[in-house]
């Protein structure tokens with residue numbers, strides 16, 4: 193996507209250094225800082241500390257992580273000359289990569305996909321080349337998936353726009369939570385992709401951006417992205433959604449997801465469930481946009497089976513922003529001694545979801561409908577079979 197006229201992605205491969213590079217999203221929107229990922233420890237740190245975040249981006253970063261295992265050990269003759277030792281190292285490092293964050297299924301998906309590719313190859317250089325090739329392929333494929341999500345999802349916005357043509361206020365008001373934009377994917381985003389497509393087609397849209405405490409991905413990242421694209425938006429507190437829905441100020445909710453079961457239960461950033469409840473109570477369509485890499489085909493019960501990450505309570509206790517000297521700084525909010533609990537995600541049951549926007553089209557939040565878009569997953573072993 194364009195930032196001040198320049199093409200930008202949150203991750204890319206730098207041929208000069210032979211390493212993946214990422215934008216450090218902790219510093220946005222105040223500073224664009226690029227970080228190099230030359231070792232697996234760097235990759236794990238980037239995922240854990242959320243320099244990169246958002247399910248599809250975590251998946252892409254994990255995919256490059258597998259390449260990094262081989263890049264990092266390229267001068268280790270013991271590993272290079274012993275296939276068993278090399279494969280054991282790849283498998284144990286991949287396990288470490290997959291443990292960096294638990295909720296987004298894309299991480300395990302991206303790592304396993306590249307790992308399985310690499311283990312089949314004979315010879316160190318062939319393995320390293322295969323890892324890089326597959327990681328780059330995943331990045332392009334996810335970008336294409338998000339583009340298609342945008343095309344399909346824009347039809348929902350166009351439909352609302354058509355219905356509003358006889359009203360004085362024709363603006364389509366969309367609410368979103370967290371950041372499911374290009375910063376969370378590779379290009380376009382998931383929840384934001386339909387917004388970018390609709391806006392580019394000339395539809396009058398306005399986006400309510402939940403600030404998304406504790407790390408403010410909405411206020412910091414979604415607002416920045418939308419602003420750079422010229423899309424009208426307003427940052428609101430996380431608790432304002434219900435109120436504005438009751439007052440007819442929201443036509444449509446679109447969010448992303450970190451893991452969705454084959455039955456349509458949706459894990460996403462903490463607070464998503466409350467938005468879905470409020471949308472249901474106000475008859476407002478609640479859509480979830482996702483690439484197929486975010487479905488967990490092996491599970492059926494999101495509440496019981498999706499692991500919910502619990503992060504450092506200090507992310508709640510401290511809030512980060514620019515001080516009056518223009519320096520990024522953190523300040524303590526609650527009393528020093530008060531404990532805090534940081535549940536990073538929640539699960540919205542399928543019954544509250546109007547539908548899914550995927551790269552293959554839109555479907556209802558029902559196992560049969562989801563599988564009719566992805567019939568090849570019909571026989572994927574659910575843990576319940």
Ligand SMILES: CSC[C@@H](O)[C@@H](O)C(=O)COP(=O)(O)O
Pocket residue numbers: 245246247248296369370371372373376377381382383409447448449450460461536
């Ligand atoms: C297209 S990204 C979808 C989700 O990953 C996004 O909504 C989200 O919850 C991100 O959480 P984060 O903790 O910032 O990684």
